[in-house]
Amino acid sequence: MREPNYPLALALAQAGWSNSETARRINRRAEQAGQHGVAVDRSRVSRWIRRGEKPRQPVPELLAALLTEHLGQPYTPRLLGIAPVHSVCISMGEIEHQALLSKAAAANLPVEDYARALLRSALSGGLHR
Known part of the structure; x- marks a missing residue:
């Protein structure tokens, strides 16, 4: 088991988003961008936070953009601890x-x-x- 993702947890807390709200926003943004294969749910968001799992592309970029817009400061997948691992x-x-x-x-x-x-x-x- 990996360590919890504290940077992501903190950013979502600052945004005031629950895991369900985060998933809903990601799914809506993906659909708007024509990326119909994205289907995030609250349990997936929970695993990103609690277990440090990494979301698949394009989710890291979508979430970073959503938080950047909502909080008015720049976020990247790397800053959020959700950048792809090689x-x-x-x-x-x-x-x-x-x-x-x-x-x-x-x-x-x-x-x-x-x-x-x-x-x-x-x-x-x-x-x-």
């Missing part, structure tokens, strides 16, 4: 995998978090060739 799949041998698990355990981190930190470090120039 994932990478890496194949590795058993020895590499065990080494990764061992290093993550030594760092007291879940293996996914440890691997993410390694990748970020490499991309920022923190690791040398």
Whole structure:
């Protein structure tokens, strides 16, 4: 389970929108924009907030635009914690995998978090060739 999405919860509270109202506004905006495949309900909005789930496109952009208009300040999917997440799949041998698990355990981190930190470090120039 992911962490709750506090930035989204705060923005919706500032707007005074319930989960049902948020869903209704998103669905209406999507329909107005000709995006008929969008069908958000209150339970989906709740999962975005409580479980940190990410809505599929075009919902992040629609919601950011709605909040920007309603609250009069700029919001983006990233600021709201609902920007799409990009994932990478890496194949590795058993020895590499065990080494990764061992290093993550030594760092007291879940293996996914440890691997993410390694990748970020490499991309920022923190690791040398």
